[in-house]
Amino acid sequence: MNEKGEPILLAENIxxxxxxxxxxxxxxxxxxxxxxxxxxxPNGAGKTTMLNILNGFYKPDEGRITFEGKxxxxxxxxxxxxxxxxxxxxxxxxxxxxxxxxxxxxxxRTMKMHSNIFSQGIYWGFSRKEEIxxxxxxxxxxxxxxxxxxxxxxxxxLPYGLRKRVELARALAAEPKLLLLDEPMAGMxxxxxxxxxxxxxxxxxxxxxxxxxxxxxxxxxxDICDRxxxxxxxxxxxxxxxxxxxxxxxxxxxxxxxxxx
Amino acid sequence: MAFFFEVLxxxxxxxxxxxxxxxxxxxxxxxxxxxxxxxxxxxxFAALALYGFLKQYLHLPLWFALLCTVAVMVVWAYAIVFxxxxxxxxxxxxxLFMATFGVAYLMEGIGQSIYGTQAKGLNLGIPDKSxxxxxxFVSSFDLFFAVVAALLVFGLVWFFQKTRNxxxxxxxxxxxxxxxxxxxxxxxAWVLTWIIAGVVATVAGVAWGTRLxxxxxxxxxxYKSLPVLIIGGIDSIPGVIIAGLIxxxxxxxxxxxxxxxxxxxxxxxxPYLLALLVLYxxxxxxxxKEIIERV
Numbered sequence: 001m002n003e004k005g006e007p008i009l010l011a012e013n014i015x016x017x018x019x020x021x022x023x024x025x026x027x028x029x030x031x032x033x034x035x036x037x038x039x040x041x042p043n044g045a046g047k048t049t050m051l052n053i054l055n056g057f058y059k060p061d062e063g064r065i066t067f068e069g070k071x072x073x074x075x076x077x078x079x080x081x082x083x084x085x086x087x088x089x090x091x092x093x094x095x096x097x098x099x100x101x102x103x104x105x106x107x108x109r110t111m112k113m114h115s116n117i118f119s120q121g122i123y124w125g126f127s128r129k130e131e132i133x134x135x136x137x138x139x140x141x142x143x144x145x146x147x148x149x150x151x152x153x154x155x156x157x158l159p160y161g162l163r164k165r166v167e168l169a170r171a172l173a174a175e176p177k178l179l180l181l182d183e184p185m186a187g188m189x190x191x192x193x194x195x196x197x198x199x200x201x202x203x204x205x206x207x208x209x210x211x212x213x214x215x216x217x218x219x220x221x222x223d224i225c226d227r228x229x230x231x232x233x234x235x236x237x238x239x240x241x242x243x244x245x246x247x248x249x250x251x252x253x254x255x256x257x258x259x260x261x
Numbered sequence: 262m263a264f265f266f267e268v269l270x271x272x273x274x275x276x277x278x279x280x281x282x283x284x285x286x287x288x289x290x291x292x293x294x295x296x297x298x299x300x301x302x303x304x305x306f307a308a309l310a311l312y313g314f315l316k317q318y319l320h321l322p323l324w325f326a327l328l329c330t331v332a333v334m335v336v337w338a339y340a341i342v343f344x345x346x347x348x349x350x351x352x353x354x355x356x357l358f359m360a361t362f363g364v365a366y367l368m369e370g371i372g373q374s375i376y377g378t379q380a381k382g383l384n385l386g387i388p389d390k391s392x393x394x395x396x397x398f399v400s401s402f403d404l405f406f407a408v409v410a411a412l413l414v415f416g417l418v419w420f421f422q423k424t425r426n427x428x429x430x431x432x433x434x435x436x437x438x439x440x441x442x443x444x445x446x447x448x449x450a451w452v453l454t455w456i457i458a459g460v461v462a463t464v465a466g467v468a469w470g471t472r473l474x475x476x477x478x479x480x481x482x483x484y485k486s487l488p489v490l491i492i493g494g495i496d497s498i499p500g501v502i503i504a505g506l507i508x509x510x511x512x513x514x515x516x517x518x519x520x521x522x523x524x525x526x527x528x529x530x531x532p533y534l535l536a537l538l539v540l541y542x543x544x545x546x547x548x549x550k551e552i553i554e555r556v
Contacts, residue, residue, distance in 0.1 A: 055442060082444030094439035096432045106425075107432045111444040113425045131423070174443060 006069065008033045008210055009086075009178055014053060014063035023049045024060070025234045031178065036204050037212045038221045041231035042254060047214045048091055050231070051180050054212070055088045056081035068177070083111050085177035089167045089184060091214070097156040101147060101166045104155055105138050108173035112137075138173055144207075145169050145199055161192040168196070172203065179203070181213035185220060193217065197224050222246070230254070267397045268517045269510055274403035276509020277410040278472075281465040283486035283493065283501045284414070285458045290495050291434040292454035293346070295357040301483025302368040303459060304466035307334055308475045309376045311467055312383055317376060323385060327463075334459030337368070342452045350447075369480060380476035387471065406468045413464055414502055417457070421498070430454055488536035494549020504547065508532045 007030035016024045024046045031037050039047045052058045054065070056078040065072040067084060087108070096104050113134055142148055145165055150158060155166060164184060171179055184200065185193045197220050203209045215221050221228065222242040230238040230245060232254040238245050245251055282304065289297040310333045313319070314326035321329065345360050389402040421427040432440040433450040441447060469482055486505070493504030516528040539547060 057438065057441075077446070078438075078441040079444045079446045082442055088442050090439065090442075094436050094442070096435035096439065098431060098435050099428070103428060103431075107428050107440075107445075108443050110425060110429055110432075131425070170443065 005032065007031055008068060009054065009212075010066040011050075011054065012064050012066070014050070014060045014065075016049060016053065016058060016060045022234050024053070024231075026063075027231065027234070027236045028063075029229050029236070029239070031210060031212050032227075033210050034204070034208060035210060035226040036200065036224060038225040038228045039212065039214050039231060040216070040218075040221055040228060041237075044233070045231040046234040047231055048182055049234075051088065051182050051212075051214060055086050055180055082174070085174075086180065087171040087174045087176035087178075088180035089164070089171050089182055091182040091186060093160075093163050093167060095155040095163055095167055095170070097154070100152050100154055101158065101162075101169075102138070102142070102151045104166055105141060105169045105173045106134070108170035109134050109138060111174050137175075141169050141172050144172075144202070161188050164188070164196065165199070168199065172207075172209075177210065179209050179211045181211060183214050183216065185215060185217060193220060200224060263397060265514075265518075268513050270397055270399060271403070272510040272513025273506050274400075274407050274509070275513065276506040277407050278465065278468055278482075278505075279486050279489050279508055280502045280505025281410050281413070281461060281468065282482055283489040283505055284417070284498065285461040285465065286483075286486065286490055287493075287495055287498055287501045288417075288461065289454055289458050291498070292430055293357070293434070293451055294354050295346075295361060296354075296495075297458065298358065298361045298483075299341075299365040299368060300458065300462060300486075301480040302365040302372075303334065303337070303462035304469065304482065305475075305477065305479040306337070306368045306372050306466070307459070307463035308383065308466035308470035308479060309372045310334075311463075311470070312381050312475050313376055315383075316381070327467075330463055330467075331460060334463055335456050338452055338455035338459050341455055342448060346451060347448060365480070369477065373477070378477065380474045383467070383470045383475050385467070385471055402472075409464060409468070413461065417461075417498065420457075426453065485532070488532035490546075491536040492539045492546060494546025497546065497548035500546060500548025508535065511535055 009031040011030075012028050014024050014027045015022065027046070027050065029037075029039075029050075039050060041047050049058065053060050056072075056076055059074060067081075067086070072081070096107060099107070113130055142151060145168065147162065147165055147169065150162055150166075155163065158166065168181070168184060171181075181200070185196050188196065200211060200213070201224050204211055213225075225242060227240065228238075228242055228245045229236060230248070230251050232250075237250040237254060238248040240248075282300065285300045285303070286297060289295055289300070307330055311326055311330045314321050314329045315323065319326075341364055345364055346357065349357055349360060387402055387405050389400060391398045391400055392404075393399075419427075421431055429440070429445045430450055430453060432443070433445055433447060437447060440450070465482075466479065469479055473479065489501060489504045489508050492507060493500035493502070495501075512528050512531050515531045516525070520527050543549075
C-alpha cells in the first residue's frame, strides 16, 4: 500500500499564529495516495490545527498546500475544499443532531448529488431517481460500517461510539479522495477501538481510501499506519515508518520527557 | 353546538394564516439562528409589489404578477444575505437580530416611497361566498387560503425531509462547521432560506392583503405570530403550524364565548396569555427542542 510517487496532498512550510502563540511553525508534510498517515504528538502540539488547515477551516499565515498537483488559492472556502474531495470527521462530534443517522449520511453525499432546487421543482423524476441511486450507495456504506439497525435513530439518541461511526460514514459517503480523521477512537473502550481500527483499515485496503488521522493510542497507530508524522509544540520533530519513529530520540523525549538528547 | 363549531372553524382558518407568518420566522431561525424582525415587512412588501404589478404601475395578468412578486422577493433575499448578513458572519446573534430590524424599516421605507402610503384594496377574484358544510358555514375565501397554506406547508415539509437541498439547509441549521466540511456553501444555503421565507411571506402577505387591504399595518401581523412562535417552539416547523391553529381557534372561541362576560376585545391579548401559560409549563414551547446544557 505504500508505493511512493506523487503525493496527493503536499503541505509546505505551514505556519500559523494564534494571538502570539505559534501553533504551527514551518511544518511540511506529504500524504501519498493509498496510505494511512498518522499525525501524532502530545496535547497542544498542533495536530488538530494542521487538520483544520488541510480542510480549510484555518488559513495558514505562511506556507502553501498543493492538492492533486494544484496549488490551493488563499480564497478557497472549506466547502470548496470538500468539493475537491477532502472529507473529515471531528474530534468533538459534529453530527447533525436533528437528523437520523441516515439523514446525516445522506447529507455527507451532498457533493455527489446534482439536482438543484429548480430541477427538483421542474423535473421531479430526475431528482427522485438520483435520490434512489444515492440511497443505494449510502446503504452500502451503512452495510460496510455495520450500522444497519440504527439507520432511523435520531443522531442525538445514539451512544458515543456509534455517533463516531456515523460521522465516519458521513465522511465516507462523499467518497473523498482524502479522508481526514480527528481522533476517530477518542474516548472509546478497547472493543470499540478495535472495531474502528478494523473499519479504517478496511476503508484503506478494500475501498482504497487515502487517510490521514490523528490518534493518541500509540498501539493502534503503530498497528494500522503506514507512516507517521510527529508534532511537538507546533514543530515537526519526526517523520517516517512506525519503526523509524519509535526509534527517534526526539520522539521519546517529547513523549516521555526524559533527557535523551 | 353547530355555532360552536362554526366559530371554531373560522378560528382555525385564521389560525392557518398565523401559522404562515410564523413559519417564515421559524424557517430563518432554524437556518441561521436569526430572529428575523423583517418577516412582517417582507409580507407587506410582497403584497405591495403584487399590487404594483397588478394595478398601480403595470397591469399584468395575475399569474405573471405573482411570478414577478416572487422574483422581487428573491432579489431581496440576495440583497439581505450579501449586503447585510455576510459582513456579520460569526457575530453574536443579537447583532444579526438588530440588523433585521434595520432591514424591516428599510423595506417599509422603500415600500412607502414606491407604492405610496394609502391603503389599497387587493382583489384577486377569489369568490367570497359562504357554503354550508355539515351545518357549518364556511367562507370560500377562507377555505381557499387554508388550502393554499396547507399545500405550502406540505410542500415545505417534503422539501426539508426528502430533498438534497432541504437536507443541506437542515444541516446548516444544525452545525455550520460540519455543514461546511461536507461541502455545503453557507451563504448559498442562507440565500435559499431567505428565498423560501420570501415565498412564504408572499403567500402570507397576499392572503392578509386581500383580507384586510394592503396597508402598512400589515407589517404588524408579524407580532401577532409571536405568541404562535412561543407556543409552538421557534425551532419546530410542525409545532409552529399547530400552534397557529391553536391560537386562531382559542382567539375566536374566547372572543365569542368569554368575551361578552368581560366586555369583549380579549382577542388581542388572549394569544399572549396563552403563550405565557405555555412558557410557564414548557419553556421551549410545546414542540421546541429542549436544550440541555451538559455540565
